[in-house]
Amino acid sequence: MSMSVRTPRTTCERCRRPTSACWCADLQPVDTTTRIVFLQHPREAKVAIGTARIAHLGLSRSELHKGIDFSQHARVAEIVARPGTALLFPGEGAVAPGSLLRPPDVLLVIDGTWPQARQIMALNPALRALPRIGFVPRQPGNYRIRREPAPHCVATVEAVVEVLASFERDDSRFAHLLRAFDRMVDRQLAGIAARTEPPRRRHKPGDPWWTVRSMPDLDGLWPQLVAIAGEANAHRQGSGVEGDPEIIQLAAKRLATGEVFQAFIAPRRPLAPCAAHHLDVPIESLLGGRGLPEVLEEWKRFLRPGDRVVGWGPFGWDLLVREGWQPEYRPIDLRLVAAQRMKRRPGRAEAATRAIGGTLGQESLAPGRAGRTLQAIGAFVERLLEEKRAAKDSKPSTPCSKP
Secondary structure (H helix, E strand, C coil), X not given: CCCCCCCCCCECCCCCCEHXXXXXXXXXXXXXXXXXXXXECHHHHCCCCCXXXXXXXXXXXXXXXXXXXXXXXXXXXXHHHCCCEEEECCCCCCECHHHCCCCCCEEEEEECCHHHHHHHHHHCHHHHCCCEECCCCCCXXXXXXXXXXXXXXCCHHHHHHHHHHHHHCCCHHHHHHHHHHHHHHHHHHHHHHHCCCCCCCCCCCCCCHHHCCCCCCHHHHHHHEEEEEEEEECCCCCCCCCCCCEEEEEEEEXXXXXXXXXXXXXXXXXXXCCHHHHHCCCHHHHHCXXXXXXXHHHHHHHCCCCCEEEECCCHHHHHXXXXXXXXXXXXXEHHHHHHHHHCCCCCCHHHHHHHCCCCCCCCCCCCHHHHHHHHHHHHHHHHHHHHHHHHHHHXXXXXXXXX
């Protein structure tokens, strides 16, 4: 009887993730005025979905030291003894980062679960003597693959970005760290949704999608949902045209009201030979597009406070982020919801919509492929909400019992 030998997955030496889930390409190390020094609990170092390594690799002057008792650690002792060193840790005496007249030269950040962090604090009196910095996050964390003890708790990388952005009065410098973090979370959730073997968590495979903790509340968010489809001018590798794909078509629909945004954007570099064919639009529409600054201003006016952008994958909003747009809230990747609903890879938006019984209308929301994607996103969300409401309506009521 022959036995199959499982081939081990290749691993990136830098981020120590499987090469299929490597996020190194999302990180461009950035220098900071304040040096970040991570004190990582040994157990946290073994967690594949930990985020301190994302922050460490994305900050060129950062350091990472593993341990619990650092009293005999020469480098950590040297840092703690320096004037201008502070500790990121909530509690009595902690001050908000924005209230400081001058940021600290070094900020120590404990990485681990809250019980692990408290253990490190208990064993290191020198840390307890440092000036403390604490904060209340401006928005809920996106660490949907780990259970946080309270809504205000965030991942290590999110905490570091929040503090550094406050020190340097610049959110955009550290946006790449959050993009790498978000994509790591999205990949993990997509893998969980697509998994065919028995789950390792208590969630049952047959449970409806809306009962899964990581799924967005599409019903409650319906008035704020804005579906988006973006298309790019992308040249094949080796074409001789340098640069990342650039947005040349932007289409969006406010799902609750039906308001539509549509714009072609003039290419800033030579148009890819097959762009018009792939986007299914006339080449004259692409070449005659409007200027990017004008379209971005119109896009910002289209959006309202509290809007949540939803797309079939992150490609559309990633194109906008590259051009300087920053969403108020993290966009929703409907593909992840679809994978949970369908228990498999969902494929393209139109095919997925038909697969769950959704109806694709004949109206044209925008020219070409973007318009069809936009229509499918709306139909998919509507079908999901129909299923949810039908399930709740059919649930038998529980009779009241008398004492």
